[in-house]
Amino acid sequence: MQKIQFMFIISLVFAIIVTIFALTNANPVVINLIFYKFEASQALIIFISAALGAIIVTSLGLIKHIKLKSKIKTLHKENEELSTKLQNLLDEMNTNKMQKHESDSSSIEEEIGAIHND
DSSP states (O other): OOHHHHHHHHHHHHHHHHHHHHHHTOOEEEEEETTEEEEEEHHHHHHHHHHHHHHHHHHHHHHHHHHHHHHHHHHHHHHHHHHHHHHHHHHHHHHHHHHHHHHHHHHHHHHHHHHHHO
């Protein structure tokens, strides 16, 4: 079972527990919001609180996910640039080796030619 499926099942179980808890506590209660007072069902308050909590957690998770995606994109771009730079350096190194080998070969040929002329 994948992690996402497991978390979804846990979320459903938690939602069922919250629902049962809210329905068993359906009495009206007085709510004090700073300067405002109102009466509402305790079940409704529990549902609203759970929903707001879920929205906040989802929002924070989404923000973190977006930041990580951005970081991954930046790192992929940097990785491609470094790979290109590495390939260019390797090509340059191989070219230098070939040029050195050619100059060494021509020096040896000149020495051999000089020995034959003597």
